[in-house]
Amino acid sequence: MTFFILIRQELFERKQQLMTSFLTILLGVAAIVSINSITSSSQTAIRKELERLGANVLILPKDATVQNYYTADIESGELPEAYVAKLSNSGIHGMDNLSPKLSTKFEAEGQSFILTGILPKNEIRSKALWQGSDLFAPAALSTEICPTVDLQSKATGDKLLTTKRMVDKLEKDQVFVGSETASLLDITQGSTLNIKGTDFVVAAVLPPSGTVDDSRVFAHLHTVQALLDKPGKINVVEVIGCCQKIFEGLVPKINALLPDAKVVTIGHVVETQLKTNQMMEKISWIFLVLIILVGGAGIANFMYANVNARKKEIGTLMALGAGSKFVLKLFFGKALILGFTGGIGGYVTGTILAMTLGPYIAHIPVYPSIGLLGMAILISVSIAFLASFLPARKAALVDPCIAFREV
Amino acid sequence: MLEMIDVHVNYSMKGQTVKALDGVSLAIESGDFLAVVGPSGSGKSTFLQSLGGMLSPAKGRVRMDGTSLYDLSADHRAAMRKKHVGFVFQTFNLLPYLTAKQNVQVPLLLNGEAPDKQAEKAVELLDKVGLMDRLNHKPSELSSGQQQRVALARMLANNPRVVFADEPTGTLDPETGSQVIGFLKELNSEGRTIVMVTHNPKAADQASRCIRLVEGRITDA
Numbered sequence: 001m002t003f004f005i006l007i008r009q010e011l012f013e014r015k016q017q018l019m020t021s022f023l024t025i026l027l028g029v030a031a032i033v034s035i036n037s038i039t040s041s042s043q044t045a046i047r048k049e050l051e052r053l054g055a056n057v058l059i060l061p062k063d064a065t066v067q068n069y070y071t072a073d074i075e076s077g078e079l080p081e082a083y084v085a086k087l088s089n090s091g092i093h094g095m096d097n098l099s100p101k102l103s104t105k106f107e108a109e110g111q112s113f114i115l116t117g118i119l120p121k122n123e124i125r126s127k128a129l130w131q132g133s134d135l136f137a138p139a140a141l142s143t144e145i146c147p148t149v150d151l152q153s154k155a156t157g158d159k160l161l162t163t164k165r166m167v168d169k170l171e172k173d174q175v176f177v178g179s180e181t182a183s184l185l186d187i188t189q190g191s192t193l194n195i196k197g198t199d200f201v202v203a204a205v206l207p208p209s210g211t212v213d214d215s216r217v218f219a220h221l222h223t224v225q226a227l228l229d230k231p232g233k234i235n236v237v238e239v240i241g242c243c244q245k246i247f248e249g250l251v252p253k254i255n256a257l258l259p260d261a262k263v264v265t266i267g268h269v270v271e272t273q274l275k276t277n278q279m280m281e282k283i284s285w286i287f288l289v290l291i292i293l294v295g296g297a298g299i300a301n302f303m304y305a306n307v308n309a310r311k312k313e314i315g316t317l318m319a320l321g322a323g324s325k326f327v328l329k330l331f332f333g334k335a336l337i338l339g340f341t342g343g344i345g346g347y348v349t350g351t352i353l354a355m356t357l358g359p360y361i362a363h364i365p366v367y368p369s370i371g372l373l374g375m376a377i378l379i380s381v382s383i384a385f386l387a388s389f390l391p392a393r394k395a396a397l398v399d400p401c402i403a404f405r406e407v
Numbered sequence: 408m409l410e411m412i413d414v415h416v417n418y419s420m421k422g423q424t425v426k427a428l429d430g431v432s433l434a435i436e437s438g439d440f441l442a443v444v445g446p447s448g449s450g451k452s453t454f455l456q457s458l459g460g461m462l463s464p465a466k467g468r469v470r471m472d473g474t475s476l477y478d479l480s481a482d483h484r485a486a487m488r489k490k491h492v493g494f495v496f497q498t499f500n501l502l503p504y505l506t507a508k509q510n511v512q513v514p515l516l517l518n519g520e521a522p523d524k525q526a527e528k529a530v531e532l533l534d535k536v537g538l539m540d541r542l543n544h545k546p547s548e549l550s551s552g553q554q555q556r557v558a559l560a561r562m563l564a565n566n567p568r569v570v571f572a573d574e575p576t577g578t579l580d581p582e583t584g585s586q587v588i589g590f591l592k593e594l595n596s597e598g599r600t601i602v603m604v605t606h607n608p609k610a611a612d613q614a615s616r617c618i619r620l621v622e623g624r625i626t627d628a
Contacts, residue, residue: 322517
């Protein structure tokens, strides 16, 4: 007989008790894993929602102000478009999207408007509101991938035309018009708009966003550069920065890379993102601690009761000459087997529960997290160990007859 | 040689202290067969447990071949029991989830014997107590007499010099009880020291020496 056989025989002798202990651990861990998965996915979903607030870092010419940025004051200076590539290749972490722009004012029907040159692929990633509108085919508008996929099979009719134009190319004679501008100029899709002596076809009227974009007209960046005779020039790079990274010093890093540019954060956006992310993180931790306490209490209670019920056997083994280390090893071996198998079972059950219930409860997709498997096993084994350790140690340190008498 | 020197053992029961052993002193020579008799609650089992290194006294010393048992740590006492002492309990104390053979293997496992050697020796001992046909039966599948014989085989596994038997015939029919007493006599004839607690006068008569305990004191030695 070996040590392992001794543990195995004890475990399998009472199959009902084995199943109860296994299920107790499994359900405790499943609760921990499922709630943590849903909370974690909610956090990710909220972070993505926050991206709808748009850019939170602006890279402007040295002498420009934020006011210049909003009023498209082209006289405030320029930056080379090559800065975008320089930023992309810099290895600085925390810049989710770079959106270069060149803006200018123009007159139409006696009123002043702003024409902004954009790179469609970059712009689409920073405009979550546009992505959510009916204007674009959702399948093509992942925030993770530049939408260069062929949309022929996923959209039809006018929508295909609009989407395809927007996503893949914005012709040099095409513009998108903000809703407010379209209303003031009474123009619709297909209308012609004269800007600084050049006629442009309105490819689409953007849905209202409640931002300055509603009063702007968008053309391809290179078209605007040609129109203003400023090839390779821009006057802002809008950056969607990871708010935590901004907090950790993203701005000084960009400043160091581009010393002749001015880097400013849009305070209220960063503050909102940071506060929300921190709040979500705290809530996640509170949930995790609570659920570990609740799930862990069930596991601990069972293991504690199990060791207490074995005191007569502990006493017998000690009477036969077993030392305290042997007794502790016996119960630790059992805790390890139950904790490990219960942890894996709990992870699988909890993940399936979260993936099934997440979309119904939190209206978010939940994906399996391999990282949680390690956590699940660690938690279940640790709790089983701790809960076994206290009564087993107590029993192992007393005289065998005391162990008998306490039965 | 076993010695008890002014041993006191107290229990706390419902807030009151009960004297289980009240200044017991005794010497037992090696190879002796001692029977301990007395009424229920007189401290017989406490005497046996304390003498066997399983229950620490409140006061006094217990020596085994000159070594003071309770001056050792609990783990060292366990090592002494493993090496020199065998116990037979009234309720057998077999591990319910192990077979007869595996129960006999437990002391050998504790002693670090290889599994095949354990199995070989366990079969030999169970053969000695007449249980060759019950090797793979669990305690719940054995009669009381068979369980006590498994306990005897287990007790012998480490070849102890001293055997402590607490009411070994208490739950057995007279015939099986006689067999167990005969077995203990045989062990004594091999030179082992036997200390047996019993209510059974016939069993006590088989011992070479008998003491009587009343209210935790030796009244007849």
